[in-house]
Every structure is written in C-alpha cells, then in structure tokens.
Amino acid sequence: MDSLFSPEEKARLARSSVLLIGCGGLGSPIAYQLAAAGVGRIGLCDMDVVDISNLQRQVLHYTTDVGRLKVESGAAKIGGLRPEVEVELHPVALTRENARDLFARYDLVIDGSDNFATRYLVNDACVLTGRPQVHGSIFRFDGQITVFHPGSGGPCYRCLYPTPPPPGSVPSCAMAGVIGVLPGFVGSLMAMEGLKLLTGRGSTLNGRLLIYNALDMDVAEVQIRRSPTCPICGDNPTIHELIDYELFCGGVGE
Numbered sequence: 001m002d003s004l005f006s007p008e009e010k011a012r013l014a015r016s017s018v019l020l021i022g023c024g025g026l027g028s029p030i031a032y033q034l035a036a037a038g039v040g041r042i043g044l045c046d047m048d049v050v051d052i053s054n055l056q057r058q059v060l061h062y063t064t065d066v067g068r069l070k071v072e073s074g075a076a077k078i079g080g081l082r083p084e085v086e087v088e089l090h091p092v093a094l095t096r097e098n099a100r101d102l103f104a105r106y107d108l109v110i111d112g113s114d115n116f117a118t119r120y121l122v123n124d125a126c127v128l129t130g131r132p133q134v135h136g137s138i139f140r141f142d143g144q145i146t147v148f149h150p151g152s153g154g155p156c157y158r159c160l161y162p163t164p165p166p167p168g169s170v171p172s173c174a175m176a177g178v179i180g181v182l183p184g185f186v187g188s189l190m191a192m193e194g195l196k197l198l199t200g201r202g203s204t205l206n207g208r209l210l211i212y213n214a215l216d217m218d219v220a221e222v223q224i225r226r227s228p229t230c231p232i233c234g235d236n237p238t239i240h241e242l243i244d245y246e247l248f249c250g251g252v253g254e
Contacts, residue, residue, distance in 0.1 A: 005037075005199065005201075009200075009201060010038060012199055013038045013039050013040065013195070013198055013199060014040040016039055016040055016108070017041035017105070018034055018039055018041070018042050018043070018107065018110060018198070019043040019045060019102065019103060019105070019108070019109045019110070020034075020043065021046075021094060021109065021110065021111045021112055022045070022046055022112035022113045022114065022118075023044050023048075023058075023070035023071055023073075023112075024046070024048070024054065024070065024114065025054070025057040025112075025114075025183030026114075026136055026183045026190065027044075027058075027070075027074070027112035028058050028074075028183070029059070029060075029187030029188050030110055030112055030187045030188075030191045031044065031060055031077075032077065032078070032081065033187075033188055033192075034110075034191055034194060035078040035081050035085045036081060036082065037195055038082070039195075040086060041086040041088065041106075042088070043090055043102075043106055044070075044074050044075060044089055045071070045094055046069075046070045046071050046090075047069075047092055048070050049066075049067055049068060049069055049070065050065040050066050050067065050068050050069075051066065052066045057179075057182075058183075059184065060073065061073045061077075069089075071089040071091050072089065072091075094113075094121060095121075096242035096243065096245065099121055099125035099242060100125050100128060100129055100242065103125050103129045103131050104129050104131075107198065108131065108133070108198060109122060109125075109126055109131050109132070110133065110191075110194050111133055111134065111135050112187065115249075116164045116249045117245040117248070117249040118245070120245050120248060120249065121242065121245045122135075123135075123148060123158060124232055124239060124242055124243070125242060126148065126150075127150050127156055127232050128232075128241075128242070130151050132147065132148065132149035132151070132152075132206075133147070133149075134147055134190045134193045134194050135147070135157060136186050136187065136189070136190045138182050138183050138186055140178055141179055141182065141215045142182075142212065142213050142214070143182055143211075143212045143214070144210065144212070145190055145193065145209075145212075146160075146205045146206075146208060146210065146224065147193050147204045148206070149197075149204075149206045150226065152206060153226060154206040154207045155207060155224050155226040155227065155230075156226070156230060156232060158230050158233070159224065159225070159226050159227040159230045162227070164248065164249040164250070181214065185212070185214070186212065189210070193205055207224055207225065208223060208224065209222045209224050
C-alpha cells in the first residue's frame with residue numbers, strides 16, 4: 001500500500017466499493033490501479049469476451065484469455081495482484097432494468113464504456129441513486145476526464161452534453177482507432193479521481209473537464225457548471241425513471 005495514504009485513508013479504501021463499467025481499454029488500467037491501491041470491493045460489469053484484436057489497448061487481458069469473459073479475465077488479474085480484494089462479476093449488459101439496483105450496491109461508479117447510450121444510462125442511474133461517477137472517454141489521440149457528482153452541486157453528463165450527436169456523426173473506436181497508450185494514461189487518471197473521491201483527499205475534477213491530446217502532449221481544462229434546465233439534475237427535473245437509451249441516442253456508438 002502506498003505510504004502516502006494515512007492509516008485512516010487506507011482503512012477507508014479497504015471499506016469502499018467501486019463499480020467499474022467496462023473492462024476494456026479504459027477499464028483495464030482502472031481495475032488494476034484500484035486493486036493496487038487497496039479498494040476493498042470492486043465490481044466488474046461487462047458482457048463481452050476478450051478479443052485478440054483489442055489487446056494492444058486492453059492490457060488487463062492476455063492472449064491466453066482470448067474468448068474468455070472479460071470480467072473473469074479481469075478478476076483473475078486482480079486476484080493475482082491482491083488476493084484480499086473482493087471482486088464481484090457482473091457479466092451482463094447494463095440496462096435500465098438493472099442499473100439502479102446495481103449502482104445502489106457500490107459507493108462509486110467509474111464509467112469506462114465506449115458508447116453514448118451507456119454513458120447517458122450511467123449518468124441518469126448515478127443521479128437517481130445519488131452515486132458519484134468518474135467519467136472518461138478516448139478517441140484516436142485524445143482523451144477527456146471529469147467527475148460528475150450532482151449531489152455536491154456539480155454538473156452531470158447531461159449538463160455537458162444535453163443531447164447525443166446525430167447517428168453516424170461519430171465513428172467508433174474500431175473504425176477510427178485509438179492509440180494503445182492513451183487508455184492507459186486516461187484510465188490511470190480516472191483511477192486517481194476515484195481514489196480521491198473515496199478518501200476525501202485532494203481536489204477532484206468535479207466541475208472541471210480535463211482534455212488531453214497525446215500527440216502534442218497538450219493538457220487543457222474547461223470549467224463546466226450544473227445547468228438549471230438539465231432534465232435530470234436541474235431545478236425542475238423531468239426525468240425520474242430510466243428511459244430507453246438506445247432509442248434516445250438513435251443507436252449511436254463511439
């Protein structure tokens with residue numbers, strides 16, 4: 001355990017629980033770093049299996065894991081690193097039917113998903129269950145990281161992106177590609193934000209969007225604020241239940 005954490009902070013981490021959405025490019029470093037730091041219980045939510053074409057960025061998995069459920073592969077790596085960490089496997093698609101019950105079981109949600117429908121679902125379920133979330137996204141050589149914690153007066157994902165992009169306007173990572181180093185960097189920053197939320201140490205990115213360009217090694221920060229007209233965290237919310245996010249996003253992926 002890193003000696004930079006106080007005994008009280010270490011104990012807090014050991015008692016804490018995190019639900020990780022996605023065990024791919026972003027999820028790989030997040031899962032490993034959370035376990036290494038001593039988070040006591042980690043939930044892995046991903047229904048996909050390991051694919052050899054993704055291994056250059058999904059470093060939690062090896063060639064021997066090809067065809068295996070990502071949550072099983074991830075749990076094996078965490079167990080090899082820190083056997084005392086409790087790992088809960090959720091090899092299911094996150095849906096409006098299961099999200100609220102699943103989120104209520106954890107202290108923090110970290111979203112490593114790669115499509116807009118899941119991101120809006122994660123956001124709305126977090127707001128409705130009062131759970132803070134760490135959000136990150138990657139595309140080619142660019143990454144973004146922030147924290148959404150409306151319970152503290154900060155913004156949510158809908159405040160930043162009120163509506164999804166038009167269908168077909170944003171190519172998927174499979175189509176456009178992503179440099180393998182990028183999710184390792186962005187995922188590690190996301191894990192750090194999670195550790196700060198769990199321990200209360202430092203200042204999080206709540207209300208701030210960190211934008212990173214790997215090619216130019218350029219880092220920028222944009223202030224984001226809660227929108228009073230946001231349909232879920234605004235002054236007069238109109239969303240009180242989870243909706244059909246595939247329909248809302250028009251089938252848009254990233």
